[in-house]
Amino acid sequence: xxxxxxxxxQCALQSDQYDTITLAHGGGGKLTHQLIENVFQKHFSNQxxxxxxxxxxxxxxxxxxxxxTDSYVVHPLKFPGGDIGSLAVNGTLNDLAMCGAKxxxxxASFIIEEGMSLDELEEYVRSMKKSxxxxxVQIVTGDTKVVPRGKADRLFITTTGIGGIPKERNIxxxxxxxxxxxxxxxxxxxxGMAIMSVREGLEFELEISSDTASLCSLVExxxxxxxxxxxxxxxxxxxxASTLNELAESSQKGILIYECNIPVQSVTRAACEIFGFxxxxxxxxxxxxxxxxxxxxxxxxxxxxxxxxxxxxxIIGEVVDRHCKRxxxxxxxxxxxxxxxxxxxxxxxxx
Amino acid sequence: MKYLDEFRNVxxxxxLSEKIHAITKHPWTIMEICGGQTHSIVKSGLEMLLxxxxxxxHGPGCPVCVxxxxxxxxxxxxxxxxxxIFTSFGDMLRVPGSSMDLLQCKANGADVRIVYSPLDAxxxxxxxxxxxIVFFAxxxxxxxxxxxxxxxxxxxxxxxxxxxxxxxxxxxxxxEAILSSPENHVxxxxxxxxxxxxxxxxxxxxxxKKYRIPIVVTGFEPVDILQGILMVIQQLEExxxxxxxxxxxxxxxxxxxxxxxxxxxxxxxxxxxxxGIGEISQSGYQVKKEFLSFDAEKKFxxxxxxxxxxxxxxxxxILRGIKKPYECKAFGTFCKPEHxxxxxxxxxxxxxxxxxxxxxTG
Numbered sequence: 133x134x135x136x137x138x139x140x141x142q143c144a145l146q147s148d149q150y151d152t153i154t155l156a157h158g159g160g161g162k163l164t165h166q167l168i169e170n171v172f173q174k175h176f177s178n179q180x181x182x183x184x185x186x187x188x189x190x191x192x193x194x195x196x197x198x199x200x201t202d203s204y205v206v207h208p209l210k211f212p213g214g215d216i217g218s219l220a221v222n223g224t225l226n227d228l229a230m231c232g233a234k235x236x237x238x239x240a241s242f243i244i245e246e247g248m249s250l251d252e253l254e255e256y257v258r259s260m261k262k263s264x265x266x267x268x269v270q271i272v273t274g275d276t277k278v279v280p281r282g283k284a285d286r287l288f289i290t291t292t293g294i295g296g297i298p299k300e301r302n303i304x305x306x307x308x309x310x311x312x313x314x315x316x317x318x319x320x321x322x323x324g325m326a327i328m329s330v331r332e333g334l335e336f337e338l339e340i341s342s343d344t345a346s347l348c349s350l351v352e353x354x355x356x357x358x359x360x361x362x363x364x365x366x367x368x369x370x371x372x373a374s375t376l377n378e379l380a381e382s383s384q385k386g387i388l389i390y391e392c393n394i395p396v397q398s399v400t401r402a403a404c405e406i407f408g409f410x411x412x413x414x415x416x417x418x419x420x421x422x423x424x425x426x427x428x429x430x431x432x433x434x435x436x437x438x439x440x441x442x443x444x445x446x447i448i449g450e451v452v453d454r455h456c457k458r459x460x461x462x463x464x465x466x467x468x469x470x471x472x473x474x475x476x477x478x479x480x481x482x483x
Numbered sequence: 484m485k486y487l488d489e490f491r492n493v494x495x496x497x498x499l500s501e502k503i504h505a506i507t508k509h510p511w512t513i514m515e516i517c518g519g520q521t522h523s524i525v526k527s528g529l530e531m532l533l534x535x536x537x538x539x540x541h542g543p544g545c546p547v548c549v550x551x552x553x554x555x556x557x558x559x560x561x562x563x564x565x566x567x568i569f570t571s572f573g574d575m576l577r578v579p580g581s582s583m584d585l586l587q588c589k590a591n592g593a594d595v596r597i598v599y600s601p602l603d604a605x606x607x608x609x610x611x612x613x614x615x616i617v618f619f620a621x622x623x624x625x626x627x628x629x630x631x632x633x634x635x636x637x638x639x640x641x642x643x644x645x646x647x648x649x650x651x652x653x654x655x656x657x658x659e660a661i662l663s664s665p666e667n668h669v670x671x672x673x674x675x676x677x678x679x680x681x682x683x684x685x686x687x688x689x690x691x692k693k694y695r696i697p698i699v700v701t702g703f704e705p706v707d708i709l710q711g712i713l714m715v716i717q718q719l720e721e722x723x724x725x726x727x728x729x730x731x732x733x734x735x736x737x738x739x740x741x742x743x744x745x746x747x748x749x750x751x752x753x754x755x756x757x758x759g760i761g762e763i764s765q766s767g768y769q770v771k772k773e774f775l776s777f778d779a780e781k782k783f784x785x786x787x788x789x790x791x792x793x794x795x796x797x798x799x800x801i802l803r804g805i806k807k808p809y810e811c812k813a814f815g816t817f818c819k820p821e822h823x824x825x826x827x828x829x830x831x832x833x834x835x836x837x838x839x840x841x842x843x844t845g
Contacts, residue, residue, distance in 0.1 A: 332599060392493075398484050405487065407599075408831070410526075465496035465705045467528020469841040475820035476586075479573030480599060481831060 153248045158278025167276060171254050172240075175261045180237070180272040188272035190237050194296025198233035200224055201292040207285055209256065211330050213322075213341030216289055217259030219417060222346045223368070224291040225267055229351040230364045230420065232303040233295025235269040242276045243288040256287065267348045269293075300359050307362035308383035312451040313429035315422045317350060317436060318343070318444040319395045320372050324414035325403040334406070338399045345418030350441045357435040360425035367421055370474055373412040375421055376449075376459045377473040386455030389471070391464045393448045408481030413474050423451065490704030491527070499709040500532035503716060510536040511719050512668050513712060514661070514804045516654060517675035518545030518832025519703045525837040527705040533712065540804035541837075543657050544675050546622040547574050547830035548802060549757045552790035554621075554650045555580035561617050561648060561783060562593040568611060570604040571619040572626075573597045578829045581790045601626075601633035601647075608637065608645035617779045620647040625677045627651055627768060628742035631749035634770065634777045646779040649770050652755050654678045655686050656766035661803055662694040669804055671715035673701040673708065676730035681746075683738025687726045695724045702730040749774055758826055759798035796825035801834050808838040815839060 156163045173181065180188040204220040214222075221238065228235050240260065244253065264271055297303075326342040329335070347366060354361060363383075367375040372394070380387045396404075396411045404411045418441060424432050429447055436442030459471040489495070515521060521541045524530065530539055543549055559580045562569035569585070576585040576597065589595040598604050604618035620630040630647060637645040654675055661667055674687060679700045687698045697718035701711030711729040718725060728734055746768070755767030770778040779785070792798075795813045800806040808814050808827070818824040820836055827833035831840075 401484055401487075405484075463526070463528045463705075464491045464493055465527050465529065465532065465709075466493050467531040467705075469526060469528040472840040476577065479576060480597065481572070481574050 151250055153244050153246055153250065153253065153278055155246050155278055155280060158244070158276060164276065171250065171257055172274065172276070175254070175257045176271045178270040178272065180270065188237065188239075190272065190294065192236055192296055194236075195299065196297040197236075198228050198231035198295040198297055199293070200227035200231070201290065202227060203288060203290040205285065205288050206327065208330055209287055211342055212326050212339050214344035214417075215256055215259050216287060217256035218263045219344050220289040220291045221260045221263035222344050222417060224293040225269065225346040225348055226366045226420075228293045228295035229346070229348045230303070230366050231295065231297060232301035232351070232355070232361070232364065233297045234352070235267055235348060236294045236296050237272045238264060238269055239292045240271050240274040241290040242274070243284050244276065244278050245284040245286045246278055246281050248286050253287065256289075263346060267346050301355065303361065303364055305363050305379055305382035308379065308385060308423050308451055309362070309425070310385065310451055310453050311426045312362060312423050313426045313447050314376070314387060314389065314449040314451070315424060315429065315433055315436070316372065316394065316446055316448045317347070317420045317422075317442045319397045319400065320367070320416055320419060321396060321400045321404060321411035321414035323417040324371070325400045325409075328407065329403055334403070336399050336403060340397075340399050340403060343416055343418035345441055347418065347420050347441060350420065350436065350439050353435050353439045353442070354422065354432050358424070358428040358432050360428040361422055361432065362425065363423040365421045367416050367419060369415050371411070371413040371415060372421065373410070373459065373471045374473055376471065379423065380457050380459050383451070384457055386452045386457070387449055387459045388452045388455065388462065389449030389459065390462045393446045395444045395446055409478045412471060413478055426450070487704065490702070490706040492706060495706050496532060496709055499706065499713055503537070503709070503713050504534050506713075506720055507534045507536050507716055508720055510538070511670050511716060512538045512540060513671045513673065513715050514540045514542045514669040515673040515701070515708065516542040516544040516658065517678065517703070518548065518830065519677070520673060520675070520701065520708060521545070521834055521837055522832045523703050523705060524708060525841045528841075529705050529708060532709065537712070537716070539712075540669060540807070541801070541834040542661070542804060543757065543760065543802040544623065544654060544678075545827065545830050545832040545834075546626070546652070547578055548798065548826040548833045549652055549760065550575070550578065550621050550650050550826065551756045551758045552581060552792055553788050554648065555584070556788050556790050557780070557785045558585060558619055558648055559583060559588050560785065560788065561779060562588045562595050564615070564783070566613070567615040567617060568594045568596060568607055569617050569619070570596050570598045570607060572621070574830050575619055575621060578826050579823055601630050602636060605633050605636050605640070605642070605645060608642050609640065612644060614644060616645050618645070618647045620649045620651060623652055623654055623675070623678050624681045624746075627746045627750065628681060631745045634749045634774050635745060637777060638774060643776070646777045646782050647770065648779040649750075649768065650755070651750065651768035652757060653752070653766050653768070655690065656763050657757065657760070659690060660760070660763050660766075662690070662696065664803065666803070666805055669696070671697045671719055672699070673711045673715065674698050676700055676702045676707070676734060679730070679734045679738070681739050681742045683736050684726055684728065684734065685736060691724050691726050697724050698726045700726070700728045700730050700734050702733065757802070759792070759796070759802050761799070793824040798825035798827050801827055808835040811835070
């Protein structure tokens with residue numbers, strides 16, 4: 133999208149002729165330039181992007197950089213609590229934050245199905261801008277492609293981010309030690325069940341809202357009180373259970389969690405019961421799991437609880453010397469069971 | 484959450500566990516019938532609260548597990564017909580047929596859709612008059628009323644493009660088959676609460692008397708199941724064999740007459756093949772003659788489809804409570820949820836999958 137030489141005299145006239153995206157908008161010609169100028173540049177405008185260079189040239193004060201990319205293909209594009217725009221920005225910001233990085237810059241790439249309304253596209257672009265502004269990060273480069281009807285599901289967005297890691301931070305599963313505490317930043321399963329409820333047209337007395345949010349400021353709050361944060365992860369697809377299994381596997385240690393400490397909103401729990409889903413496997417988009425030194429856990433937890441995104445944070449478990457490479461849960465009735473990695477998607481049960 | 488938290492309460496569970504320990508004097512083998520109960524037992528780690536003398540074996544009440552392989556093959560064949568939308572409950576999609584499952588079939592281009600109610604399939608038929616819509620009507624007595632209602636509704640709406648691939652099975656004949664087998668070692672049953680909420684439990688009295696076995700109609704939450712187990716052990720230790728109802732907040736002795744009426748209008752009792760067990764006489768439902776045009780097996784050429792089960796799979800012995808999943812050589816080695824040999828490894832209610840996910844200790 134940051135190509136040179138847009139013709140600003142003609143664009144207003146021509147873009148007025150189209151209220152939907154056509155294949156011509158992706159042809160690299162005038163309409164492409166108008167789309168860039170009137171939608172993307174209009175909202176994302178910043179010094180680097182406005183140079184309309186083939187790429188952005190960035191200076192960084194950091195020695196170590198985090199670099200992450202993610203594609204967003206959510207259906208529906210708009211859901212309670214967010215939309216594909218906020219999700220695409222928050223998701224990549226969170227991946228950077230989970231490396232202990234402070235965001236430096238983002239790129240955004242759009243694959244648009246012909247026929248999408250320009251107003252709707254602009255709405256998502258506006259939402260991306262709002263989310264990026266919240267963390268004072270800029271979208272400095274990007275790309276746009278338009279594909280024929282039926283070749284994409286309306287809009288796919290890929291965002292890539294670069295972040296800088298302050299010297300004193302060291303995030304790696306290798307740091308996980310016996311006795312470490314496992315902290316979860318809030319209620320689980322909200323994003324997955326919000327999407328599911330909209331897709332299936334299920335209504336509950338209280339609407340389930342996606343938890344999509346950038347975790348950057350929560351992570352900064354945590355580091356401001358302690359550097360003894362060994363690992364950070366955001367439990368997105370596959371949920372808390374899959375993330376904990378990855379940590380158990382990569383650290384070669386066991387993780388014991390307590391079911392009664394895991395916060396689940398009652399409306400999300402009800403929706404999970406209806407579908408026969410286990411909230412431990414349902415996606416989150418604004419939650420993190422931190423494995424921290426046990427002696428620092430309370431301090432980190434209390435800092436998290438003072439942050440709006442961590443008010444329901446809980447210590448949900450610990451790293452143990454048994455159950456090697458496994459996650460085991462003490463159940464609410466006092467039993468124990470393995471929490472396994474999921475094999476595929478959770479499918480709604482017959483009865 | 485009301486009706487959930489109190490039935491997952493640790494204090495209540497501990498009290499029931501202590502009572503069970505106090506009254507248990509002999510070793511007993513108890514079978515829970517329903518896959519939902521199996522799932523709950525394994526997921527809550529409930530067996531840790533029981534005395535060593537009590538052995539819990541898992542019954543054949545998982546509809547995904549007992550649907551015969553040839554029915555899955557028929558479903559896959561139907562789904563591949565052009566201009567046909569095949570609709571199903573979600574967990575049938577991963578059940579392996581002879582050559583693939585419905586998920587693969589969907590990936591290859593078939594129009595396979597997950598629905599949450601058979602009436603949603605009827606709506607799809609209304610919206611797509613130029614396409615054939617088939618619903619995979621599987622399950623026990625619990626899903627039968629809604630499946631029957633879908634056929635009833637389709638007829639009322641005059642739909643000619645809707646049919647069901649019917650593979651309905653019934654719980655009491657399966658219990659009878661287990662009890663009459665010379666290999667049987669089940670001494671008490673937890674009957675399936677939701678099946679009884681539809682059908683009542685009057686038909687269990689003669690079975691309990693004939694085989695001298697305690698039967699307790701039981702719910703699905705951990706506290707329900709612990710109480711059901713306690714009631715069975717009480718009977719066994721006292722030498723009684725009665726039919727009792729633990730799940731009285733839902734189940735009435737006479738069942739749900741409205742639900743039973745719609746079943747009897749659309750379905751009639753027939754013999755059925757159970758995956759891993761074989762044919763059991765009078766153990767299922769088929770679509771009645773008046774509704775034959777809604778029976779996918781009559782509407783489409785599906786005769787002659789036969790399927791061979793994997794020789795390494797001992798699903799039959801597991802479904803009859805003779806063996807536990809970890810006694811199978813294939814368990815966790817070349818039979819895993821990603822590559823299941825038999826259906827109990829597929830559904831979250833299947834005993835093998837439940838053991839694989841929640842109980843592996845190695």
